[in-house]
Amino acid sequence: MRKIVSLVLMVCCFMTMHAQYPGYKTVEDLGKFRELFSATAKATQTIKSDFVQEKELSLLSEKIVSKGKFWFKKENKVRMEYQQPFQYLMIMNQNSIYIKDGSKENKISTRSNKLFQQVNQITVDCIRGTVLNNPDYKVRVFESSQGFLMELAPSSKALRDFFKNINIFVSKKDYSVTKLELLEQSGDKTVISYQNKEMNTNLPDALFTFK
Amino acid sequence: MRYLLLSSCFLFVTSCVSSYKTLQRTDGDASCLQKFRPAFTTSIYSTQVDILANHLSGLLVIKKMPDSSVRMVFTSEMGLSLFDFEFSADGKFTVHHIISKMDKRAVKKTLQKDLELILMHGLDTQCPSILRDSGRIYYAFPQEKGSNYYITDLDCKELIGIEKASKRKPIVQVVMKNYVNGVPDTIGIRHTKFKFTIGLKRLER
Numbered sequence: 001m002r003k004i005v006s007l008v009l010m011v012c013c014f015m016t017m018h019a020q021y022p023g024y025k026t027v028e029d030l031g032k033f034r035e036l037f038s039a040t041a042k043a044t045q046t047i048k049s050d051f052v053q054e055k056e057l058s059l060l061s062e063k064i065v066s067k068g069k070f071w072f073k074k075e076n077k078v079r080m081e082y083q084q085p086f087q088y089l090m091i092m093n094q095n096s097i098y099i100k101d102g103s104k105e106n107k108i109s110t111r112s113n114k115l116f117q118q119v120n121q122i123t124v125d126c127i128r129g130t131v132l133n134n135p136d137y138k139v140r141v142f143e144s145s146q147g148f149l150m151e152l153a154p155s156s157k158a159l160r161d162f163f164k165n166i167n168i169f170v171s172k173k174d175y176s177v178t179k180l181e182l183l184e185q186s187g188d189k190t191v192i193s194y195q196n197k198e199m200n201t202n203l204p205d206a207l208f209t210f211k
Numbered sequence: 212m213r214y215l216l217l218s219s220c221f222l223f224v225t226s227c228v229s230s231y232k233t234l235q236r237t238d239g240d241a242s243c244l245q246k247f248r249p250a251f252t253t254s255i256y257s258t259q260v261d262i263l264a265n266h267l268s269g270l271l272v273i274k275k276m277p278d279s280s281v282r283m284v285f286t287s288e289m290g291l292s293l294f295d296f297e298f299s300a301d302g303k304f305t306v307h308h309i310i311s312k313m314d315k316r317a318v319k320k321t322l323q324k325d326l327e328l329i330l331m332h333g334l335d336t337q338c339p340s341i342l343r344d345s346g347r348i349y350y351a352f353p354q355e356k357g358s359n360y361y362i363t364d365l366d367c368k369e370l371i372g373i374e375k376a377s378k379r380k381p382i383v384q385v386v387m388k389n390y391v392n393g394v395p396d397t398i399g400i401r402h403t404k405f406k407f408t409i410g411l412k413r414l415e416r
Contacts, residue, residue: 186307
């Protein structure tokens, strides 16, 4: 009886490991993935793309969808502009974050708000390819036929208060980030998909300044 | 633009209300307030919160559940949930989730009481005193401390405002305007004793 129970437990564990991300298996050679991901990031000077954000709440049958545009310029300038169904602008530049939500403008220094800085640093780290080196997260990497999935589990309690995992989906085609998933402890999640990407076009610095 | 209109509504409510002592008792039928109770099914509001020197924004999802309770979930624009409250039909309040920075008794209590004003619970089960001044009717529903006043025009055709009040003066003022299919398009909540305002504008889906 004990042997049967142990066998069943082993089978369940095996199935759980592979069912966690259906279609994905653990990457054995993390070094090679890290190398290719970082190389792509190093070659990326700018990114301009559209994004679609879908928020799934357990109490709603339909997702809350918002759309906007995203810009990145090396080393760490980010502009994220929500355009539908509300207007919300976030600009990250050096150690400052500027937010304009409808009527109000707010400038936050990340030096004085470590948590804010940690949460937003992920966006920059993904694009720069340094996410695998970020000590704020424990990283596991999985692979499918189409791409990679980097699972980031927050190390600090403060970050865990906001979310359980961040999953980053990377294309095998060009090693660029195609999607971010922010999974909350409650089971709710936010998915941001990047579309119509234009790489290494000329982006003026004015896009990342606070007016 | 809608937030400008909201602030002017608060001025309109406060300019004419200095004290409840001068109000006179009158006859009336409080059942006329039922039509102003928001008939939420699922509504999403773009939300702006100003508290003391801080500003916060996000989306407030209000959903009526199959058991007639109402859930309110506040998330940032970037999708992170800040709180998830449940208001049951019998008055029970449940916190399903709240981030640790907001997980303080005073914060939860204030948000609970403020958001309950929007729901307009208790109209059926309580018997209000009905008062008036020259241009308005005040339906006063007694609370544990003070009263909640629902203020309408003389014909009860317009909800001018809601006030959570002490014996003498308003502590929290609420305006709900531009009803579409029984749901206000614009909601404002303002505290009078300290700087705390919540502005809600319904998103079209």
